[in-house]
Amino acid sequence: MASTRPPRRRGGDDLGLRPGLGERMLPLVVAAMSFIAALALAGSIGAASLAQRWQDGAAAVLTVQVPRPGAPSGDTAGTNRLDRTLALLRGTPGIASVRALSETELTDLLRPWLGSGAGKLSLPLPAVVEVHLSGAGPDLVALAPRLEAAAPGTAAEGHGIWVRRLSALARSLEVCAWMALALVAAIAAGIVAVATRAGLAVRRDAIEIVHGLGATDGYIATRFAARATSQAALGAAGGTLGALPVLLVLADLTAPFTPGAPALIGAASGATEPLLAWLLNLPAPLWAGLLALPMAGSLIGYVTTQITVRRWLRQLP
Amino acid sequence: MIRLESVGLHYAQGSTPGPDVLRDITFVVPEGGFRWLLGPSGAGKSSLLRLLHLAVRPTSGRLALLDVDITLASRRDLALLRRRVGMVFQDFRLLPQLSAFDNVALPLRLGGRAEAQLRADVAEMLRWVGLGKKFDASPAELSGGEQQRVAIARAVVARPHVLLADEPTGNLDDVQAERLMILLKEMNRLGTTVIVATHNEALVARHPGQSLRLEHGRMIEHG
Ligand SMILES: Nc1ncnc2c1ncn2[C@@H]1O[C@H](COP(=O)(O)OP(=O)(O)OP(=O)(O)O)[C@@H](O)[C@H]1O
Ligand SMILES: [Mg+2]
Numbered sequence: 001m002a003s004t005r006p007p008r009r010r011g012g013d014d015l016g017l018r019p020g021l022g023e024r025m026l027p028l029v030v031a032a033m034s035f036i037a038a039l040a041l042a043g044s045i046g047a048a049s050l051a052q053r054w055q056d057g058a059a060a061v062l063t064v065q066v067p068r069p070g071a072p073s074g075d076t077a078g079t080n081r082l083d084r085t086l087a088l089l090r091g092t093p094g095i096a097s098v099r100a101l102s103e104t105e106l107t108d109l110l111r112p113w114l115g116s117g118a119g120k121l122s123l124p125l126p127a128v129v130e131v132h133l134s135g136a137g138p139d140l141v142a143l144a145p146r147l148e149a150a151a152p153g154t155a156a157e158g159h160g161i162w163v164r165r166l167s168a169l170a171r172s173l174e175v176c177a178w179m180a181l182a183l184v185a186a187i188a189a190g191i192v193a194v195a196t197r198a199g200l201a202v203r204r205d206a207i208e209i210v211h212g213l214g215a216t217d218g219y220i221a222t223r224f225a226a227r228a229t230s231q232a233a234l235g236a237a238g239g240t241l242g243a244l245p246v247l248l249v250l251a252d253l254t255a256p257f258t259p260g261a262p263a264l265i266g267a268a269s270g271a272t273e274p275l276l277a278w279l280l281n282l283p284a285p286l287w288a289g290l291l292a293l294p295m296a297g298s299l300i301g302y303v304t305t306q307i308t309v310r311r312w313l314r315q316l317p
Numbered sequence: 318m319i320r321l322e323s324v325g326l327h328y329a330q331g332s333t334p335g336p337d338v339l340r341d342i343t344f345v346v347p348e349g350g351f352r353w354l355l356g357p358s359g360a361g362k363s364s365l366l367r368l369l370h371l372a373v374r375p376t377s378g379r380l381a382l383l384d385v386d387i388t389l390a391s392r393r394d395l396a397l398l399r400r401r402v403g404m405v406f407q408d409f410r411l412l413p414q415l416s417a418f419d420n421v422a423l424p425l426r427l428g429g430r431a432e433a434q435l436r437a438d439v440a441e442m443l444r445w446v447g448l449g450k451k452f453d454a455s456p457a458e459l460s461g462g463e464q465q466r467v468a469i470a471r472a473v474v475a476r477p478h479v480l481l482a483d484e485p486t487g488n489l490d491d492v493q494a495e496r497l498m499i500l501l502k503e504m505n506r507l508g509t510t511v512i513v514a515t516h517n518e519a520l521v522a523r524h525p526g527q528s529l530r531l532e533h534g535r536m537i538e539h540g
Contacts, residue, residue, distance in 0.1 A: 014423055016414045209410050212372055213424050213471075214400030216393055317374045317395070 015220065016206045017227050026195050026228075027235035030301070033188045034239025034293050037181055041289045042247050042282075044177030049283060051170030054163050062131040062138075064089065067153045069127035074152050081151035082127045088150050089131055092143060096134035100127055131156075185300060192228060192304040199224070200312045211316050221309035228305040229298045236297025240290050247290075251282050319346040319369060319479065319510065324378035326364055334376070337534055338364045342378070344529060344539040346512065348478075351505045353521055354514035356531035362514040363407055365531065366481045369512065370404045371395055383478055400428055403477035405485045407514075409468040411456040417443060417467045418452040424475040442470040445500070447493070461488040469497060479510045486517055498524050 066085050073084035082100060089098045101109070106128060140158060147154045200207065207220060282290075326339040339361045346352055354362050367373050368380060371387060380387050385398055403424075411420050421442055425435040443449060446466035456464055465488045472480060480501070486494040498520065505511045512529075515521065521528070530538035 013414055014412055014419070014426075016412070018414075205410075206412055206414075208372075209412055210423070210427070211396075212370065212399060212404065212410075213427055214396050214398075215427050216396040218393075219427065317371060 014206065014210055015223055016203050017223065023195060023199055023231075026192070027231045027238070029191055030188060030232050030235030030297055031239035031242065033184050033191075034236040034297055035243045037184045037293055037296075038240050038243030038247065038290060040177045040180040040184065041293070042243075042250065042286055044174050044181065045283060045286045045289065047170045047173035047177060051167040051174065054167050054170065062095075062133060062156055062158050064129040064131055064147070064154060064156045066127040066129065066151055068124065073150055075149050081154070082129075084150045085129065085147065085154060088146060089129065092138045094133060094135055094138035095131055097132045098129060100129050185296070188232075188297070189300050189304045192232065192301055193308045196224060196228065196305050196308040197312065200309065207313075208316065211313070217310050217313045220313060221306045224309045225302045225305040228301040232301030233294050233298040236294040240293045244290070247282060247286070318348050318381070318384055319512075320379075320381040321345075321368075321375075322379040324368065324375045324380055326361075326368060326373065326376050328373075339368070339531075339534045342536050344536060346510055348510055349505065349508050350510050351502075351526050352512045353526055353528035354512055354531070355521070355528050358516070360531040361534045362531055363483050364534075365529075366404070366483050366512065366514055369479070369481055370402055371399055400424065400475065401478045403472035403475065403480045405465075405468050405472045405480075405482040407483040407487065409456075409464045411464060411467055411471075413456050416453045416455055417448060417459065417463075420456070420467055421470045421474050424471060428475055438474060439470075442474045443467075446470045447496075462490070462493065465489060466493070469500075473500070473504060476504075477509065480504060480512070482511070482513045484515055484517075485513060486515065486520060494520060495523075 064085065066082050069082035070080050073079050073081050076084055079087075086098055086100060089095055106125060109128075110125075137158075140156060143156060147156060210220065321342050321344055324339060324342040325337060327337045328335045342365065354365065356362055364373070368375060369382065371382070374387070382398060383401060385394065387395065387398070390398065412423070415423070418439055422435055422439045425438065426432075440449075440452070443452060446469055448463060448466055448470070451459065451463065454463075456467065459467065465485065469482075469485060472482070482501070485497055485501075489497060494517070501511050501513065502524070528538065529536060
C-alpha cells in the first residue's frame with residue numbers, strides 16, 4: 001500500500017541543507033578557533049591565579065637583614081643583635097611569625113651568586129629574617145627607627161612594590177588573554193556569518209519556494225541555525241579536546257612552580273590514579289571553561305546564523 | 318475576497334525602477350469566485366498572480382487578500398496568509414532535492430500537520446493526479462506534464478482558500494486538462510476562490526466563466 005509507505009526522510013531536506021564542500025570546512029575552522037580559545041582561556045586563568053598567588057603570598061612577607069648578627073645589641077645589654085631584632089619583631093603588632101634563615105638556607109640562597117663555596121668564604125654574611133605579616137602588617141615607618149636602635153644598620157624590606165609590579169604584569173597578561181578570547185569569538189561569528197550567507201545564496205531558489213509556500217522567517221532561520229549549531233558544537237568540542245594534551249603538558253611544565261601538583265613522571269608509571277591526579281593538574285576554573293567552550297561555540301553558531309538568515313530574508317517580501 | 322485598488326507594479330532593475338508591468342489595476346473577486354485571467358504573452362498575467370501570491374508587493378495602490386490589507390500586515394502575517402493561497406507556477410518550481418511525495422507534503426508540514434495524518438492526504442492527492450506510482454521520483458525523473466501535476470497536487474493539498482494557477486494545462490494533454498478543470502471546479506464549488514491564467518482559448522470555450530483580461534499591463538475587461 002503506497003499510502004502507508006513513509007517518505008524517504010521525515011520532513012525532508014526541503015531547503016537543500018546537505019552541506020556543500022565549503023560548508024564541510026566550517027567545523028574544522030571552528031575547531032581551530034576553539035583550540036586557540038582553549039589556550040587563551042588557560043592563559044587568562046593561569047595569569048589570574050599567578051597574580052592572586054603573588055598578591056596573597058609575597059605581599060605578606062617582609063625581609064629583615066641584620067648585619068653582624070653576633071655582635072652585641074645596641075640598646076639591650078647581654079643579647080646579640082639578631083636575638084634582639086627577633087624579639088623586637090615578635091613584639092610588634094601586625095606580624096604573624098618571625099624566622100631567621102639558617103646558615104644552610106642562606107648559603108643555598110646565595111649559591112647562584114657566590115658559588116658552592118659560599119659557606120667557606122669568610123665573608124661577613126648578614127642574618128636574614130623572614131617575617132610573615134598578618135592583616136595590614138606593621139607600620140613600617142614606625143618600625144624602622146626601633147630596628148635601627150636595636151641593631152644599627154638593620155634594614156627591613158617589604159616586597160610590596162615588586163608584588164604590585166608583578167601582579168600588574170600578570171593582570172595585563174590576563175586582560176590580553178581575555179581580549180584574545182573575545183577576538184576569537186568575534187572571528188568565529190564572522191566566519192559563521194560569511195559561510196551562512198554563501199549557503200543562503202546557493203539555496204536561493206529553494207528558499208524562495210519554501211518562503212512562497214508560507215514558511216515563516218523563524219522556520220527558515222531555525223532550520224539553518226540548527227545545522228550551524230550542531231556543526232559549531234562538533235568543531236568546538238574537537239578543538240577543545242585537541243587542546244587538552246597541550247594544556248596538560250603545559251601544566252606539567254609549570255608543576256614545579258605550583259607545589260603540591262603531581263608531575264607527569266608519576267603518571268607515566270602506568271597506574272590510573274596518578275593519571276587522574278595528573279588530569280586534576282588543571283585548575284578547576286579551567287576545566288569549567290573548557291567544558292563551556294563547546295557550548296559557547298554552539299551559542300555563537302546559533303545566534304549568528306539566526307541573525308544572518310533573518311536579515312537576508314528581508315530581501316524577500 | 319480579493320480587492321485591488323489602482324495597483325501598479327514595476328520590477329526593480331538594479332537600483333532604478335524598471336518600466337511599469339501593471340498599471341492602475343482595480344477589481345474585486347468575491348469569496349468563492351472563479352475567474353479566467355486572459356491576455357497575450359507578456360501582458361502581465363504571471364505578474365498579477367505573483368502579486369496575489371504575495372511574492373512581490375505592489376509598487377502603488379492597495380491590495381487586500383482574504384480581507385487582510387497587505388500593506389499593513391506583518392511579515393509573519395504575510396507568511397500565514399501565503400499558506401492559505403495555493404499557487405501552480407508556470408515553471409512548476411518544485412524542489413529538486415525532494416521526491417514527488419515530499420514536494421506535495423511540504424505545505425502540510427509547514428502548516429504543522431502531523432506526519433501520520435498528512436501521509437494519507439498526500440498519497441490520495443498524488444494518486445488523483447495520476448502519479449500513484451511515482452511517489453519517490455525526484456522532479457528530474459518526471460516528464461514536464463508529470464511535474465506540472467505534482468505542482469498542482471502541491472497547490473491544492475492543503476485546501477487553500479484561494480487557488481492561483483498559471484498556465485496549469487500548458488504541459489497537459491486534453492484528457493489531463495479536463496481532469497484538472499474538474500478538480501478546479503470542484504474546489505471552487507466547495508468555496509475556494511480560483512483564478513486561472515491561460516492562453517488556452519479552447520479550454521476557456523469549453524468552460525465558460527467570468528474573466529479578467531489584461532493587455533500591456535492594463536485591465537481591459539473584468540467581470
Ligand atoms: N522578474 C522580472 N523582472 C523584470 N521584468 C519582468 C520580470 N518578470 C516579468 N517581467 C516583465 O513583465 C512583463 C509581464 O510579464 P509576465 O510574466 O507577467 O507576462 P505574462 O502575461 O505572464 O506572459 P506569458 O503569457 O508569456 O506567461 C514582461 O514584459 C516581462 O518582461
Ligand atoms: Mg506568465
